[in-house]
Amino acid sequence: MLAVLLPGCLGASLSGTEEHASDNEVKSAYLFKFGEFVEYPQGPSGLKTFDICVLDGDPIASDLQKITLNERVHDVPVRVLRFDHAGDARDCAVVYIGESESRRLDKDLAALEGSNALTVSDQPQFLEHGGMIQFLLENQRIRFAVNLEPVEHTNFHLSSQLLKVAVSVNTKPRQEEKR
């Protein structure tokens, strides 16, 4: 629902704000930039390409492809891949789960469990379902919230710089663990 509305909203606000990019363009740019704030404490060993994977043929993929053309992240070339099944995206660095996937969100997240992929989605309740970064709209700007709990089980950290600009950072399970 939101995704459908967003282009219209953004289009209407284009003249009013300094934003020239469409919603999807912004999101794809963010997806690309997230990669740069992913930190690998052991180093990105074995990473030959930085793959940003889009599940379920989301239109974001084409925007992403444009942005990341000839770009590099962590000194390796960026690739944009499309997959229909989450299980195929386990080796990706970033996995974006499109809205169309909402019905099988839990299934997809389960398929990605144990992998080192940063999961990102537009879907509401994405974080509650175990996702890592969720896009949301605030003051007609696209922002994001972070759930650090699933990140704990991966081989990467999210930079404090990224967390600083997140709308919210959910660290509850970790805090509970500590207590």
Add this chain to the structure above:
Amino acid sequence: MTPTSSGMGRRRSIATTLTLMNALVSGIALLLVYVSFLTYDLIFFRQAAVQNLTAEAKIIGSNSVSAILFDDRTSATTTLSALANSSDVTAAAIYTDRDEPFAQYSANGAVVPDRRPLPANREVESWTSGTDILIGSRIVFQGKTVGTFFVQAHLRNLRRQALRFAAIAAGILAFCLVIALMVGGIFRRILARPIVAFAQTARMVSRYRDYSLRFDSEQGYGELSELTEAFNEMLADIHERDAALERAKAELEHTVEERTAQLQAANRELEAFSYTVAHDLRGPLQTIINVCYLLGQEEQQATLADKSPMLVQLRSSVTAMSQMIDDLLNLSRSTSAPLHLTETDLSVMAAAILKNLAESDPNRRVETWVHPNCNANADPGLMEITLQNLLRNAWKFTGRRNPARIEFGCLRTETDVVFFVRDNGAGFDQRMVDRLFKPFQRLHAASDYPGTGIGLTTVHRIVGRHGGEVWAEGEIEKGATLYFTLHAPRPAGVHVPRT
């Protein structure tokens, strides 16, 4: 000591000038120090400030990366607000890589800095103007410029520092002035006062022409004391010359007086001479006139034999006149004739004169005694006149003695030979001895002992011209002795014992 209003700078004393110079030099030195400190401070503080701000700008820039990338202005503004802790920072701004303003910070409503282009090859650039600094810094992430950050600072502390320095410098300057005044005082005592005393003495010397004044050489040091000594020597020199000049002048005056006296004496002599010539020559002349008249009157009646007493009188008068003229000529000669000194035997000369006298007056009985070999280096003509006068006098004043006695002789003293003529004649009062050698002064009545009164004057002159002296000893009615030297003054204690 103090500058006079009329003299201006030229009259200002050395001490004041030096004090002023002292103060000026320390003032300039202090000003230079102040300016250099201030300049150093400005540069140093500014450099430090630029470095600090640059570091700060980099930190803020890197902290703003995610905010820029994810378009989070709130986060960027929060980051910028941390600048409130930097007291010098007045404003700051972040611009995106598309040069759009992204976030701003402004303390106390300061103007937010405009974006300026950064040189392509530089990550940080700074612009300074006085106490204002502007730093521009690229925000780079993963090798890409994502935006620029500008921060503006105003170095308030620097201004405060400058004022503080100025206050300190003014304090030191005042202190230096006091020191300069004190040093000036010391200088005045050590150097200037002697110079002032020196100048005063010099002024006194030049004003009153008093060259007996001396500079106080005890007061100065070094060159100053040398200077005073040199001046004192100069003054002593001038003083000495003055005295010499004074002496010469006195001498000259004395000489003039002496000459004047001589001239006056000569004048008096001349007057007396004229009078005597007029008076004394008139006597025999009147006699001649009278006798001639009588001869004319009694020509017819009287015989030649009757006229014989008259003729005798006539002859006597003419002889007297002739003698007087001879004496006058001798006197004149004694003064004017040039000296021809030759070895002369005065004994021979005296003997001849006495012989002549005896022949001319055969009735008298006179015992003469001439010492032999009385030689002298003298003018023979003048010696003849001298001896003639002395011996004729002796002959004349012994006219009433029987037998008369006349002696001529000489005594050898250490310096010269003393000649003398002695007689046992009328003599004279020793108290009147001064008048003896003055012209036309007679100690005896002309009727008793006729004479011209210039004989001894002539002797006096002749002896004087030879460089000697004539003097006389005598006693009334007991004879007289006349001494003379020719080449030396009268020796003391020469006396010829009476025989």
